[in-house]
Amino acid sequence: MAEMSERDQEPGEHEAPTPQIGDDVTSSDEGFLHLTADNEHTAGTQPGQSLIRPDRDATITTQQATQSNERAGTVEHLAAQRSFPPLDTNSPEIKAHLSALRTEMIRLLTDLRWEGYSVEEIVQRLVTLLNVGPVIQWQNTLVPFLYEIDRAGALLPTWLTLIDSDDLSDLPAGANPAETALGRARRYAILLLGKYRTMGIRGESQSINLPAYLGKLAVDPNVSMYATEALVKQATIPSMQALIEALKVAKGWAKVDVVEGCLAFKQERFFDMVVDSGLENAPGLESYIALPIYRVIPLEQYFTTEQNIAPRLQANAALIFQRVLRDSITPPTQQNPLPQLFTRPLVAPAQSLFAAAQRDPTWPYAVTLHTLGVLLGRYWSEISRQRPLDGQIIDQVYQVLPLMNDVERWMAGPGRDVLLQTISDPQETNQAQVARTLGELRDPRATSLLIKRLEQIQVPRDRAQALTISALCSALSSIGERRSAQPMLQMVNRSIDIEHRSHLSKRSDNLPYGDPAVAGSIIYAAAIRAAGQLGDHNAIEQVWRAANDFDPYVRMQALDALALLDPQGEIGQSRSVAREALSDPRTSIIKQATQLILRYHDLDAVPILRRTREERPELSILLQETLQSLGQ
Incomplete structure (x- = not known):
């Protein structure tokens, strides 16, 4: 998420335009929000330097700001998933701490109201007082405790000033802002706003609409987790409206939190809006969105004929279901929990989806039914081998299996046809999943169509398009026609400044998320990987480069491609490339190189192995074993 993986991690999915939601809001029942949706949708380098032709559109400043923002949001959200032991409020230590905190908070209130202390002075004291422990562990105890002391809201101006503080300045890369004293206090303050259901007063003449204020915080991935929780706690019409408004523009981790907040209200009137927003604007985080939707919203209702359902809702519902299927596609072991797919009856959405696909074949239906077929095949294989599986899984698989013969026939006919039509449509922008499915089906009819798509590419616009291009290359390598290697490499030469990249200093770390060179790396790596898998020996010079x-x-x-194209090291240049990789700044690449050296039995690499052993003591054991295997 924050970075590309070391080897085979799939980068995030591409982004799509944000849906529009109408402004009409009325209320007839408490807790219900009446909104209408607009369905008019289309179905060694210097940091920040672009290595894609032509120069990037965004400025370096914008790129770096986005990069920092996304990294912080990622670190905090992943940290929040760790389990903490519950706070024992009955222990003498915690009781004593809370008692002392109550005394200090009352003193703060007195100093603010009667002693003439400024809001800024109170904020500084609060930062120290609230640095009690992890927010996730303390929030259920501390937030009600603080609200009980200040029910009248006398500290609201102080909380708002604290929230407006910058807790990201001078934060080291990879650090969690929620673990700093200011970061903790700021997050407790945001959560505390969920207790105040009326307008807050900021100073004598300036008022603030708390739901609207929290709604703005909800689109900041650094604090969206807490802002959305505060809006849900308020449970008022304005707080619901604020979350729906945030749904339009939230991106990344903020989109994940806003979707969960909207679902927490359990209002069926929100379901269409959540499904309409789909998995867009959260590349790499689709699973975090799809699973909560699947748990709360019965997706089968979007595949029926009983009501007039917008095609976009049908397509998004299918893709949400497909994501859940994909995340559950590997049968669990005894140590792993029950996959989320089986926490709800599988037969209803499966049958409704297939019936909808038969009525109106579309690519989202075809992609989802293909994934369903792969999943059931794997689970049935485990069941037939009498591998231990949860009884709930076995029952649901047996219920859906009778459907699969008809699904297989449909996929062999209308399903493949609609996928081929989609990949050949120049107006269709959602190509990645279609290409991936055609590759898994290994349909040779797709080869010419995929090559044609590659030949139309001149310069990738962004990382999203790069991911689509990567999917096209992967599909071609899966189909296995060797003639497709050269069009891929020609596309690389057109779209990436390879000469410039080759003269830059080698990095040891992956490019950070948001770096403009990431798109070129995705494309370059995908084409080289595919050329190796296709076994096109004409590509070996570009692999060396x-x-x-x-x-x-x-x-x-x-x-990896070199090991496939020249497995025995019959070409001298291949051996030279493997030797040079022994001096790579990246540890994992040196490990790869030693495997190649052993495969090639290259005795000329012995001096380099010895030198690297001295220079890289952390690899000394591996390099010594390599030398011994070479008879040295």
Whole structure:
């Protein structure tokens, strides 16, 4: 998420335009919000330097700000998933701490109201007082405790000033802002706003609409987790409206939190809006969105003929279901929990989806039914081998299995036809999943269509398009026609400044999320990987060149491709490339290189192995074993 993986992690999915939601809001029942949706949708380099032709559109400042923002949001959200022991409020230590805190908070109130202390002075004291422990562990105790002391809201101006503080300045890369004293106090303050259901007063003449204020915080991935929880706690019409408004524009982790907040109200009137927003604007985080939707919203209702359902809702519901299927596609072991797919009856959405696909074949239906077929095949294989599986899984698989013969026939006819039509449509922008499915089906009819798509590419616009191009290359390698290798490499030469990249200093770390060179690396690595898998020996010179790229992700793919194209090291240049990789700044690449050296039985690499053993003591055992295997 924050970075590309070391080897085979799939980068995030592409982004789509944000849906529009109408402004008409009325209320006839408490807790219900009446909104209408607009269905008019289309179905060694310097930091920030672009290595894609032409220069990037965004400025370096914007790129760096986005990069920092996304990284902080990622660190905090992943940290929040860790389990903490519950706070024992009956222990003498915690009781004493809370008693002392109550005394200090009352003193703060007195100093603010009667002693003439400024809001800024009170804020500084609060930062120290509220640095009690992890927010996730303390919030259920501390937030009600603080509200009980200040029910009248005398500290609201102080809380708002605290929230407006910057807790990201001078924060080291990869650090969690929620673990700093200011960060903790700021997050407790945001959660506390959920207790105040009326307008807050900020100073004598300036008022603030708390739901609208929290709604703005809800689109900031650094604090969206707490702002959305505060809005849900308020449970008022304005707080619901604020969350729906945030749903329009939230991105990344903020989109995840806003979707969960909207679902927490359990209002059926919100379901269409949540499904309409789909998985867009959260690349790489689709699973965090799809699973909560699947748990709360019965997706089968979007596949029926009983009501007039917008095509976009049908398509998004299918893709949400497909994501859940994909995340559950590997049968669990005894140590793993029950996959989320089986926490609800599977037969209803499966049958409704297939019936809808038969009525109106579309690519989202075809992609989802293909994934369903793969999943059931894997689970049935485990059941037939009498592997231990949860009884709930076995029952649901048996209920859906009778459907699969008809699904297989449909996929062999209308399903494949609609996928081929989609990949050949120049107006269709959602190509990645279609290409991936055609690759898994290994349909040779798709080869020419996929190559044609590649030949139309000149310069990738962004990381999203790069991911689509990567999917096209992966599909071609899966189909296995060797003639497709050269069009992929020609596309790389057109769209990426390879010469420039090869003269940059080699990086040891992956490119950070948001770096404009990431898109080029995704494309370059995908094409090199595919060329190796296709076994096109005409591509070996470009593989050698890729092994000298500045991005370690590309270099790793190049060494993998080299092992496929010249497995015995029959070409002298292949041996030279493997030797040079022994001096790579990336540890994992040196490990790859030692495997190649052993495969090639290259005794000329012995001096380099010895030198690297001295320079890289953390690899001394591996390198010594390599030398011994070479008879040295």
